Amino acid sequence: MRTRMTPDQSRAAAVAAARALLVDQGVAAVTLKAVAERIGRTHANLLHHFGSVAGLHAALAEDIARTVSAAITAAIGRRRRGEASERDVVDAMFDVFARERVGELIGWIALTRQRDALAPVTETVAAILADFRAAGDTRPMGRVIHGLVLLAIGDSLVGREVAAATGDGADDVREIAVSQIAAVLGAIQPRSGMNDG
Numbered sequence: 001m002r003t004r005m006t007p008d009q010s011r012a013a014a015v016a017a018a019r020a021l022l023v024d025q026g027v028a029a030v031t032l033k034a035v036a037e038r039i040g041r042t043h044a045n046l047l048h049h050f051g052s053v054a055g056l057h058a059a060l061a062e063d064i065a066r067t068v069s070a071a072i073t074a075a076i077g078r079r080r081r082g083e084a085s086e087r088d089v090v091d092a093m094f095d096v097f098a099r100e101r102v103g104e105l106i107g108w109i110a111l112t113r114q115r116d117a118l119a120p121v122t123e124t125v126a127a128i129l130a131d132f133r134a135a136g137d138t139r140p141m142g143r144v145i146h147g148l149v150l151l152a153i154g155d156s157l158v159g160r161e162v163a164a165a166t167g168d169g170a171d172d173v174r175e176i177a178v179s180q181i182a183a184v185l186g187a188i189q190p191r192s193g194m195n196d197g
Contacts, residue, residue: 103156
């Protein structure tokens with residue numbers, strides 16, 4: 001017998017199952033049928049909650065965007081307090097993108113022309129930039145964030161393979177990201193850069 005769930009509980013369970021499928025098997029495995037089987041619901045039940053697989057992907061992107069935002073915002077906060085370096089911020093961003101398979105989800109959404117489902121991701125990027133601007137930071141943080149996000153997406157998709165092809169270490173791209181910050185913002189001095197944003 002199926003456990004009774006409220007609509008919110010059913011939706012949350014479906015998104016959690018979709019996240020698990022994404023991490024375990026990749027984005028192609030995130031179908032309404034597979035998610036329904038994982039949570040003991042019907043395909044029709046998920047259609048009722050999400051409308052389509054595109055709706056499920058949008059809900060998944062929104063859920064992951066919250067995780068990404070929390071990780072990056074926490075790292076930026078530590079940097080502002082002088083408790084972390086630019087590299088620590090880069091590591092936090094790249095780690096969460098890799099762990100949550102953000103690049104794969106974004107790529108799938110873009111390639112299947114579900115671009116509206118990217119809204120949670122782009123809204124998260126805009127919110128992080130707005131935080132810098134609200135703090136009175138007049139530096140070109142938009143350019144920094146733009147570059148870092150694109151590098152993190154690419155790294156989460158094919159970073160290991162490209163590093164192997166070039167003979168670089170898997171983490172070398174993170175040093176490139178730190179160099180990018182320095183190039184855009186100017187020479188980074190101790191306790192400066194992102195911490196005075």
